[in-house]
Structures are given as C-alpha cells and as structure tokens.
Amino acid sequence: MEIAAKYLPAEIESKWYAYWMAHRFFHSEPDGREPYTIVIPPPNVTGVLHMGHMLNNTIQDVLVRRARMRGFNACWVPGTDHASIATEAKVVQKLKAEGIEKSDLTREEFLRHAWEWKEKHGGIILEQLKKLGASCDWDRTVFTMDPAMSESVIRVFVDLYNKGRIYRGVRMVNWDPQALTALSDEEVFYQETNGKLYYLRYKIEGSDDCVIVATTRPETILGDTGLCVHPDDPRYAALKGKRVIVPLVNRSVPVVFDDYIDIGFGTGALKVTPAHDVNDYMLGEKHGLEAIDIFNDNGTINDRAGIYAGMDRFDLRERIEIDLREAGLLEKTEDYTNKVGTSERTGAVIEPKLSMQWFLKMEELAQPALKAVMEDIIRLYPAKFKNTYRHWMENVKDWCVSRQLWWGQQIPAYYLPGGGCVVAETPAEALAMAREKSGNPALAMDDLRQDPDVLDTWFSSWLWPISVFDGIRHPNNEQIDYYYPTNDLVTAPEILFFWVARMIISGYEYRGEMPFRNVYLTGIVRDKLRRKMSKSLGNSPDPLDLIARYGADSVRLAMMLCSGAGNDLMFDESQIEQGRNFCNKIWNAFRLVKSWTVDESSAQSENNRIATAWFEALFNRTMAEAEADFTEYRISDALMKIYKLFWDEFSGWYLELVKPAYRQPIDRPTYDATIGFFDRLLRMLHPFMPFISEEIWHHVAERREGESIMTSPMPTAQRYDEKLLERFDLVREAITAIRNIRKEKNLPNRDAVELYVKPDGNFYPQYNPVLEKMANLSAVVEGRPAGLNAAFLIKSTEYFVPLGDGVNVEEELAKLRTELEYLQGFLASVMKKLGNERFVANAPSAVVQTERAKQADAEAKIKAAQERIETLSRL
C-alpha cells in the first residue's frame, strides 16, 4: 500500500472522532472502578473558541485521556455558562441591529429573544471543542440555566438567606444613563479625558472666611452633604466643629475629619457627595452624612435639585459654572485630565449611583476554604498562587450577588405591597409566606413584586462541581456520591477568586468537602508582543483555522510544549510548525517500519539484540521520569521527554541501528520488538496527540473493530538496566566524537574508517557492532595506530582514528596544548578546593568524593594529553 510521504490530518481526525463517539468511549457511568473526574470551566454559551480555550481544554483532555488509559473511570463533564452580562449585551446588540430596543420589550419578550439566540449559538463552542479532540462525556452536557441548574441556584440562595448569610445593602453601581442599566466593572472603560478642575468657595458658617474645594464635577454640589479635611492638616485645624455653606445651594453641611484625605491634592479639602461617588459614600457612611441623589435615571436632574430640575447633567455643569462665577463663588479653574468611566455599550459617561443590592456574607464561609488550601488538602499548581489566594481569602469582602439584568436567575425575593419582602423557592411558597407575614390571606400573586434583578453569573458557576451532578437538589444521588469530589480543575489564574475560591467555599458549605483535589492554573496566552490575546485587539488567530491548516494534534502539541503551569504562553505560529513537524516525524517513522519485510528464518544479530535491550531500558527510564512529571503536573516536561524519546532516541538512534540495508529483510524478533516499541510509544503519546496516535496504532498491528488506543492501557515504567544505559552512552559519545573527526578532517561518511582503542575498564567491546554501524567503521582494532591519527578520550579510554596524509601536526599540537592548559587550570581549582581544610571538614563527604573523582579524572586526561604531545612532537 502506498502511504503519503506527509501526514495529512484532516480526514483522519474526523474519522477517529466519529469512531470514538460511535463507540461511546467518552461516556462514563458509576461503576466499580475508581473515578477520575474533571468538570470543564464552562465557556460562555455564546462565545467562540479562543486560544485560551485551546490551551485549557488541551490540558484537560491530556489529563482525562491519560487517566482513562490508566484504568480510571474517567469522566469529563462539559457545559456552558449563561454569562449574563456578556450574553445579554450580545442579545441587546443583535436586537438593536434589527431596530429593537431592549426598553421596548417586556422581560418575557426579551428573554424569549435571548433563549432563541442561545439555541442558535449555544452549541458552537462545544462543536469546536470536538474539533480539538476533547473527550468530554457529551451526554452530560450542562448549561447553567438548565431548569435543574437554575433550581439549584435558587435553592442555594434561599438557603443562604434563611441562614442569615444573605442581606440587602446599599452599594455604588456604574449607571449607564443612556442604556438605563447598571454595568459591571468590566463593562466600564476608563478613558483619559481633558476636563477642568474647579475651585469652589465654601463659606464657613458664622464667618466671612471660605474654604476652597477643588472638584471636577461642580454640578454635584447639589448633592453635597459634607466637607472633609485631613485631621492633621494645620490649614484646617480651625474648622473643628464648624459647618460650611454649599455654594448656590446654601445648604449648611458639617465639616468632618478623615485621614482618607490626601493633604497634597487640590486644596486638601474634599466636598462630600455620598450619593454620587464611591469614596464619598464611604465617608458619608462613616461620618453619618446624608446621601442626596440629584439625578434621574436618564441623567437629567431631579426635583431635589430645586431650580435646576429637568436639566441634563452636562448642561447643568456649564450652567453651574456660570452661576458660580456670577455669584463670586468660583475661585478659579484649571485644566485637568482625569480618567472618566464610559459605557462599553453606549459610550455614555458612567454615573456612579447608589442602589440596593443583595450581598452574601463571606467571612465565615471563607474559613474552611482558606484552610483547605493552606493545608494542601487542595493543591494549587503552581503553588505560588497560595499566597495570592490567602491574601484574598483573609481580606474577603461580602459578595454582591445581584445584577441589574434580565438574562439569568431572577432573585427569588418578593416585595409585599405594604413593604417588606419574602424569599422563597417558588412563587406559590412566596405567596403563602407573604400572606402569613402581612396577615392578609386575600393577598394575590399580582400584589407581590418579584425583585427584578438576576443573580451574578458566578452565583451559578460557584456550584458547578456539585450542580452538574445534581448534588444540590439531591445531595445523596448516586452520581454525586461517585464523582464528587472531582480530581483536577484546570483554569486560568485570573479567575482564581471569582470562581475557584468560591467553588471551594460552596463545596464545603454544601458537601462538607472540597470540590476538587488539584487546581492547575494555566498561563495566559499572549502574542509575541506580550499582549493578551483578545478579540478587541484582533491579535488572536482563529483556532479552527489553525486546526484546519496544521491538524489538531499539531495545535495541541504547540500549546503543551511551551506552557508550564502558571507561565504565560507567548504564542507564535512557529510553535505549531514544530507540532506539525513532530507529527510528520512520527508518520515517517511509521512508514519506515511499515516498509520492512520480515525474514522468519534469520536469528537476531548481536547489533539488534543490543539495540532492543537498550531501547527497552531507555523506554522504561523515560516512562518513569514522565510519570514523576505528571504527579507534579509538570505536563510540558513530561511531553518534552516523550518528544525526545520518540524523535532523538527512537527515530534517531534505535531505528537507525536496526534499520536493515535497502530492500533487505529484518529478523522476526527485532521486527516484533520494534512494533512493540512503536505501540507503547503511541500510547504514551496518545493523551497529547490523540488522532495521529490512533491512526498509526491501527496500522502497526491488526486491530479488531471497536478497539481503540484510547481504551488501551497506558504502559507503566518497569525496572530497567541502568548499567546498560550508562555503557551505551559511552558508545554514543564515541560515535559523536568520530562523526566530529570526520567532519573536521573531511572524511566522507560513506567511506568506512578504522577505529583503534586502548581498552580499559570503561570500554565494552560487546558494543562494537553498534560503533561500527553508527560510525561506519570497517573495524575496531585494539591498540594504537602507527601513523598520524586523530584521538579522543572518553572517560579514561583512548580512541584513535587513523588519518592518511594532510594532517597538520602543528595545528594538532596547538590544540592539544590549549586543552592541556585548560585541564591544568581545572585541576588547580579542584586541588585548591581540596586543600581548603574548612571545605574538607564542612562539606558532605559525597561532595568531597566527587571533587576527588574530578581530580583523578583530570590527572588521567592530563597524562594522556602529555603523551600525545610527546608522540606528535616526535613525528
């Protein structure tokens, strides 16, 4: 059969993915085996695959496939996140393009559009994961707004409310006066804006003196309820107990003292407008100042601002400036640039606005979660994130769980007509509670008003490892009992707090147990300029395009090769080329082996016997090293070792060693050993490169229908002959040295040369067949050649390659002398160390031993060099 000289992934990938799906290899159900569970960090339901997903999901797939091959009942639960902010924004945008404003729709109408959008786009990202080769149990696909999920979320909210952990409180939100909605911090852009700093005069009550206050927003004086200065500021010491008059408004407000104030900024005096600035709000809380909200939701001024009512906020600023100037209350203005928050959606300038929000008390809940990580019950990889984690958990703030959106789980709080509210899982329960609470049995559902806000998206995803197994609603079901706690979580460090920490908290609160044992924190995928890859920058390649051009295995390999845990990944397409080249290498190694014919009668040659024994040992050593890497989640290191094992050792040395001459057959034992090695190598590679390994695995031996490399057992490290590996390395050194001589002396590779050896304890003649084949020797002769020669030393063994004419004796001598000089210097440094009594006394004996060995080694080499100089000089 003709086999393509280059690996062509496209057909092979779709063929095998379909095969895996048809045989339900990804599916898991509880059984007698030990489970291995990963829950996917659910991607945004309306998102598309980006490079971060590629990295993240490749790692998960490597872990899952490896666990599956190691005999675990592996279960990787996929799903998507409703991502209320991002999805709602997209739906709003889409509707806008159709000429529909969100404000024109009822909540129900809007949600219908949103669900439609979700149905249309929600599956895309999961389909993309399949292209990558992800072995998720697709039968278990979950969406954070599935009825069961939402029910779990609501149940938890009610439970926490009943436990007294959820409360309502006031908080500043970013208000978009154009979209008439609150925005999350992520949706606010801070832009450098040229504005003015206004210096206003506040009259001190009962005096003609003034305090000058600098502000960028003079219009907010309408909401001023205080003036604040630093307690240690000598300029304002006299203001103790005084009140000042707000300009134009003529309101008398107290002067308060707080070390929040930056004495050096402006005049060191701050006007306090609790309703319109976050910091002012904090000051107001602290000092008991009233909050006067002067804005309507659309950014115009409300009735509390007296004569200015109805004006737009920017018109008001100009108007106020004029009025202040006329009243002589404006000291001066200065040009000033500051950062102004604007809406990502509408571009409107954000108005900080007070609003009622729902909060979850965190401090107590956080304790078990803090402890679990600090005591390594849950391990973070890399461990450096423990510090960051601790810092956050020790200073955890209450979690604002309400969002002013429609897409998400609506908060199950119902307000009574006469004030007060009830919190219940269902409207029916709420009604019953409301009737009881109000003492009005006639109360109807329509009399209750449900809180319009939805829950923060993280409030559903923090339950993810439990809720995907329905463990909130049915805490003792078979699934959760079997799969929980999960094993590994793979995610980005950016969401360590938002998501990981909170999952740990909910795990302890709702299962009394950690949600996962290990957290692998990936790096961030950046471009060559170290910029984070993002859609807005347009610097992210399309992952599907990369897969189409290079194959999924190449892309997976590229992601894995350069991504130690927690290290950012500087993405460059050349890395994928490296992956593709490796695929090609594997492919061609397979082509070579496939081309061999077997001679059943001939016995295994000595050369082949050594080769197979050597590779057997090397395979086991590498396997053991890779296993050790895996236990520490050093996945890139493990891959690099396997990569080198295949490319350098198997292809470069082993195959070259056993490769028969052109069109010559190979003996049966060697052929079988080679196929066996290939089989095991493919299985080692499979978690990283599932497609090509499956394809070739089906070619290297006869397989039955339904067999798959992904369900075959992962080889395990066996005991191996270390001595053999050490000795073989000496042979390889000799071969490299001979190749060097050939290159230096221009001895063509195809011309066989003789090798002379002065055998000693470090020379093993049984390996001569290897030497002969790999270095193309005509013979290995004991002793020293008569004429001119090139020599080298390996350990204590001297080797010589006889040379014809054309050797420059002077050049050789010069080279030897510099080498001798270096050796003598080296010996001197070793002797100095050994001559230091404190070193000999204090250093561990092993260290002293190695120094003595260095000494002996150097002395031997010096002796050999001197001898050669003598012989050469005589010529």
Next chain:
RNA sequence: GGGAGUAUAGCUCAGCUGGUUCAGAGCAUCUGCCUUACAAGCAGAGGGUCCGGGGUUCGAAUCCCUGUGCUCCCACCA
C-alpha cells in the same frame, strides 16, 4: 495607592532542601550534507556578568537586604 509574582542563551523556559546532571532543554541561528522513512529531514557547532549593588557561607543562579525592570490582582484619587 495596597498586595503578589517574576528577572537564567536571540526567544520560551528547567534548574527541588546552597556542593558534577552547575551553568541546562526546546525552538531559533550558523556550518556541512538531496545518505532509499522523513529537507516538515540528517550530522555537527557557536551562543550566558544567571537584572544591578551589597551581605551570609569553606562554597551562592540558589538564602538575606537593597535598587531597577516587567507582569498580574484589588482599590482607583477629589
């Protein structure tokens, strides 16, 4: 402003409790080779003030102090 991390070859990184795997790997570069599996390859080679400055020690890439650069998280300055 508060906190954390990091600095090693041109690039991306290993280097664990100080001591022969102490200066490493992969990629890139350079030099030979179209050698019947693979030029997406083979064989070789070069490349470093381990960020600067102090200290501890017989001994420091490794531990301590300090300066500088970069990155991230949180809070964002009237």
